[in-house]
Amino acid sequence: MESPVRVVQYGLGPIGQATAGAVLDRAKTGQMELVGAVDVDPQMVGRDVATLLDDDRAETGVVVTDRPAAVLHEQRPDVVLHTTTSALPVVDEQLRTCVAAGAHVVSSTEELAYPYDRHPERAKALDRRARAAGVVVVGTGVNPGYAMDTLPLTATGVCTSIDAVRVARVVDAGERRGSLQTKIGVGCAPAEFEAKTKDDALGHVGLQESLRMVARGLGWTLADVRETIAPVRADRAVETPHCSVEEGGIAGLHQTAVGVVGGRERLSLDLQMYLGAEESYDAVQVEGTPPIDLRVDGGIFGDTATVGILVNTASLLDTVPSGLKTMLDLPVPRANL
Amino acid sequence: MESPVRVVQYGLGPIGQATAGAVLDRAKTGQMELVGAVDVDPQMVGRDVATLLDDDRAETGVVVTDRPAAVLHEQRPDVVLHTTTSALPVVDEQLRTCVAAGAHVVSSTEELAYPYDRHPERAKALDRRARAAGVVVVGTGVNPGYAMDTLPLTATGVCTSIDAVRVARVVDAGERRGSLQTKIGVGCAPAEFEAKTKDDALGHVGLQESLRMVARGLGWTLADVRETIAPVRADRAVETPHCSVEEGGIAGLHQTAVGVVGGRERLSLDLQMYLGAEESYDAVQVEGTPPIDLRVDGGIFGDTATVGILVNTASLLDTVPSGLKTMLDLPVPRANL
Structure with a gap:
């Protein structure tokens, strides 16, 4: 036994709490041990981490x-799970x-998933420090980190040639x-949506990171990256908890x-997250030899999937x-249980 | 440029010829270079490898x-692509x-994909030799190597807990x-099918290797492995080239x-390969948190996929x-083009 x-x-936000819970679950099999918990929230500091979790856990x-x-x-x-x-x-x-x-870091920070283009200097410095300390630093999560980059790349693993890769993710928010x-942006007025988008106060962070990671994995040089963001209107009234x-x-x-x-749009990532989506799914289409038409029905449920990939990594x-x-x-990512 | x-x-059987062709394709971009070709077939020896390939290739x-x-x-x-x-x-x-x-080896030998159980001594000796020579030896292919092991494992990568993993592959042969x-066993008489099965002269090699690889990846200890093989009867006359x-x-x-x-059947691989299958597909069901219901419509076409994963690896x-x-x-496997 290791x-x-x-x-x-x-x-220790919602994802951090769930991650701590997953670590505690793996403590039962002797696979992991939770030895510390960090948050700046004064309401949390000094409390046993078990009291933050929803379930009835014994004090840790x-x-x-x-x-x-x-x-x-x-x-x-x-x-450190960050x-x-x-x-x-x-x-x-x-x-x-x-x-x-001297700790490895597995982080859900979206911009860390593929930081070389958006933050080249910080990436270099982090790499230098990690090497000097003999540790690994990696950013991952369900998206970026899995659904729109690792999974599509894996889908290409059997191809001898590829014309294009198209990835779609629909999430019933x-x-x-x-x-x-x-x-x-649920419930925003149109002007507010637009303003918040401009301020980066709204929107999924990481689509560009996923795109660049896939391109790098395939050995493709991106001549241009084009991004769009638009609101989705409710076609009927929707109520959630x-x-x-x-x-x-x-x-x-x-x-x-x-x-x-x-000169061609050979890589596309398409993400829709909105209330009332008819069905959640993840889809990868590799136009290549052989063609690959991969689909995850019901989608990859983000809240638990991010916790899973952090702990598994x-x-x-x-x-x-x-x-x-x-x-x-x-x-190759996989659960280890 | 590297x-x-x-x-x-x-x-240089059918897969080897196609693999040589894929290497020659990658020579055009300077990514690979074919520097030798080996086969024992006297009809092939002494011929330019280009003359073995179907297409109109220039002499190499x-x-x-x-x-x-x-x-x-x-x-x-x-x-060496073996x-x-x-x-x-x-x-x-x-x-x-x-x-x-002193060459790395990427081999389509099915029993090499996960050799530790069926051939423990040979595996140890090979590992020793490879380490001493500073090279990597790995067995892969579409199956075993991808469809029923690497892809299912990847599907579990986001799970915090798993009850069972069910993999199905249907191939219209x-x-x-x-x-x-x-x-x-296409066209065999029933007695012949049975006799050939007993002699291992018939059947897919590698299902057990895939099963053991998935179990190892998940950290699961297999108490027992149960295998079955049965003929599929044609429900109508089928003719192919x-x-x-x-x-x-x-x-x-x-x-x-x-x-x-x-004590429970938590891992199952189900493979059907027969003439006239209504649809080819690959499916992975992870009964876990989150559940993952992954499907490749049309399946992963084996002949080209094996070539792809060999060259990509x-x-x-x-x-x-x-x-x-x-x-x-x-x-993470991926094409590199």
Whole structure:
């Protein structure tokens, strides 16, 4: 029996809480051990992490702290599961603290999933630090990290030639947590939707990261990347536990990213997240030899899937050379239970 | 521009010829270079490899030889693409010759895809030799290697818990090459089917390898592995370019492998290959959190897919530590074009 992977959970929002729960579940089989929990929220600090989780968990003895460096220094975890926010510049210092403590980092920060284009200097610096510390830093999640990049790449794995790759993801946002509904503009007035889009206060972060990751994986040079974002109108009134929308109101968004390769749009990612979507699904079409027409009926449910891939990735870092990595550098993803 | 991967094609049956063709296609972009071709068939030896391929290719200057050690020594390829036969004991010496020449080996030998259980001693010895030579040896293909192991594992990558994994592959064998039709017993009398099954002269090789690879990937201990093989009867007369079957005759086979984990059948692989299948498809059902219901409509066309994954895998070995490996140890598969 191998010794358990020692984990610090950094960030205790809804995803972080669920991730901590998944780590505690794996403690039962001796696979993982939760040795620390970090959040800046004063309402959380000092509480046993078990009291934050929905379910009836026994006290863990792990108390939330807002002093990450101290707990990392004291506990020397193998891995930090990091779930704070989307923007790399905001989390950069947090990641450095983890790396300095000699811990691998698996982060849900969307901009970290493929940071080389949007944040080349930060990526270089992080890579340098991670190598020096002998640890792996990787950004992943359901999207970016899986549904619109790793899964489509895997679909191409059997192709001898490819003309184009088309990826579509439709999410019925009514089934998802409330914070997603804010992120996709549910209930916004049109002007507000537009203004928030311009300010990056709204919209899915990571479509460009996925596009660039797929292109890199395929060895394709992107001559241009084109992105669009538009509201989706409700074709009927929709009510969910978190919010409601009138007929004709903004129910969510439709985002696309297209990659131009050799003068043609050979790569396209199409994401719709809105209340009342008839069906959620993920689809990958590889126009190639052989053609691949892959579909996940019902879609890949984001809230639990992100937790799954974070925890699963933490078990796959042993053979990965140190440095800043992406899903391209990691072994075939899989649950390890 | 990186220098091209220097490839020797070892084995020039239908799959080997197509693989050589794919390497020649990648020579056009400077990605690969075909530097040797090996086969024991006296009808092939001495001919330019281009003359073996269906299409109108210019002469390559690469002449088929039946002396692998000599061409490997002379050309010092980076990778050998090895496509001779299914049984590891039969190809063991061939693989050793490649390893001794310091070449990585990507092989379609089914029993090499996950050799640790069926051939533990050979696997250990190969691993030792590969490490000593600083090269990677890996078995892959569409099945085993992808459709019923790597793809299902990838489907589990987002799961926090899994109750069971069910994989199904249906292949309309009428669309495939003639050698497959022999392998699946098309046109056999019932007694002949049974006798050939007992002699391992018939049937898909690799289902058990896939099952064991998935179990290993998931960290599941198999208490038992149960296999079945049965003929599929034609419900109508079927005619293909390669052969024909009367109504009620044997049109192919239905093979299953089930893995018992913790007293329950938590892993099942179900393979049907027969003439006249209404639709080919690949399906993966992960009963877990979240549930994943993945389907490849039209299936993953085996003849070209095996060529694809062989050639694509050859481009993914740079960062893999040396030794005998499986798809579990390799990065996310993808085409690199």
